[in-house]
Amino acid sequence: MNASFLIIFLVMNFIVGISFAGDEFNSLEYADSIKSKDTFTFKKILQELDGKKESLSQKELDYLHFLESYMTAYSGNLEDGISGYKAVYKNSKHEDLKVRSAASIVNLYGLMRDFENGYSWVLELQKKIQNSSGKIKHIGLVALAIFLNQVGEYESGLSYAEGVIDDAPDPRNLCFALNLSIEAKFELKKDVSEEALSKLIEVCDKEKEFVASSMAFIWEANNLIGKSEFERAKSKLQASLELVNNTHYPPAISEHYSLTALIHMHEGEYSKAVESANKSLDVAKNLGNTRPTVSAFRTLYQVAELQGKPDEALFYYKKFAEADRAYIDEVKAKQLAIQQAKHDAIERANQIALLDKENSLLKTEARLTKQEQQNDRLFMAFLMLVILLVVLWAYKNRRLHLQMRQQAQTDDLTGIANRHHFTQMAESALKYHQKSAQPLSFIIFDLDLFKRINDTYGHQVGDWALKAAVAACQSVCRQQDIIGRMGGEEFGLVLPGCSLNKAMEIAEACRKAIAAIDTRPSGEKFQITASFGVSDSTVCGYVFDSLYGCADKALYHSKEQGRNRVYRYEEDLNLKMDLRPQ
Secondary structure (H helix, E strand, C coil): CCCHHHHHHHHHCCCCCCCCCCHHHHHHHHHHHHCCCCHHHHHHHHHHHHCCHHHCCHHHHHHHHHHHHHHHHHCCCHHHHHHHHHHHHHHCCCHHHHHHHHHHHHHHHHHCCCHHHHHHHHHHHHHHHHHCCHHHHHHHHHHHHHHHHHCCCHHHHHHHHHHHHCCCCCHHHHHHHHHHHHHHHHHCCCCCCHHHHHHHHHHHHHCCCHHHHHHHHHHHHHHHHHCCCHHHHHHHHHHHHHHHHHHCCHHHHHHHHHHHHHHHHHCCCHHHHHHHHHHHHHHCCCCCCCHHHHHHHHHHHHHHHHCCCHHHHHHHHHHHHHHHHHHHHHHHHHHHHHHHHHHHHHHHHHHHHHHHHHHHHHHHHHHHCCCHHHHHHHHHHHHHHHHHHHHHHHHHHHHHHHHHHHHHHECCCCCCECHHHHHHHHHHHHHHHHHCCCCEEEEEEEECCHHHHHHHHCHHHHHHHHHHHHHHHHHHCCCCCEEEEEECCEEEEEEECCCHHHHHHHHHHHHHHHHCCCCHHHCCCCCCCEEEEEEEHHHHCCCHHHHHHHHHHHHHHHHHCCCCCEEECCCCCCCHHHCCEC
């Protein structure tokens, strides 16, 4: 889960001494110090100062507008809050207020999930903090780390957080920086020592930032679960339950219960696992698409499967698949938004560079008019140079666009279509085949017990297995067949112009090819198998969601019947024989 939201408004609550004179400034500074602790008095002071605007200096007015923008955003009107901060940033000549305003704008755009505009202000804040130092610089760096962690740019977020830590910040900034640093390392699968987690808890507890310190227990439990040290993880979660509940912070509470449910399942305490998973879902019901929700539904379906309850397992598997798909789609949406923002920034820089070149050209033309033939030759040479630069710029820009498009459409690990692009190609193929009344089949397959491979041999071997399975299927598929990664260890195949019987043959060939994979090149020797579900447009129609759902039911039946099998979907699901193995 992303813990960055927990310090969005906390960062905006920093107090920074600014040298003004007069009682009005004392009131402004006092209001700044209590704005998150005593909102009633805070608002009253602002109302009194609003009636004295004519007596305030410009710097004091800027400070007042800054605090008014905070009050607007804190009361829930984020867009007007951003507008207020932008006005302070534009009009104030005080650099500290500019940095604080830019940091607040970045945080609010992150809170609104407007990542494209947020990233444009990230660039602005990066420039501003270059000339800052001390607490003001730390505020800017923490704001950058929060935003970059939110959008999945964890390497950059880690770099900014560690920049604060290395600069000997005040305890509160150190608490936030440690929190963001460990969050980034956790997401990047980097080792986090128990000493680092203990330091985070110690520093944040002293500052009474209990939400931040509670996250340390959750991350520590996550690390222990990843090492299969379930007893130690259970002990950490039990010890931190009261602390986490007392934060009243839903993301942390939901994550805590989802991890507890996972441990109970591994220990065979199925009723406790179900109870904890349902608590996690209840807490997270208003949080949107979160990782704890995906984990809780996965636990519920696995518990039902272990208890031999196929109907209940199918119900929760569908819930898990929907939640997992929604979570992955949201992550992809963030990545696309950031890629678009980066592309726009490059475009603006290129446009400015081109305008500079054009301006230089105009000045050169004015001088060349005085030099007739010789100057004409110089002008032509210069013009050709400019044209060449424009062509090179256009070519480079086009390559960048194609590269970004390829990245947005391709699964990084396997090199095949990602879920979003695969779905688009499938829908396009369905429209064409429906118009021409041609059959189209769909195959979905899932590597059996893939988590066991990861847990036993490590994620590097697991990644090797995924790529090997894709290569095995590609070796037996037709040239026109489309393969894509649906998420995790699940893949899909669209078979244009293919009947159900032919699709079953291809699925069986893929199953055999996967089962025949020699895993020794990975450095480990183990068996890879996959379960398949097949559907076609004749039975399920020319709607992708319908084809997907039919194939998914057949896939579930394959798993239920013992895995490493191929089943097809037919209309009468009440007849077990209609889900026929190849």
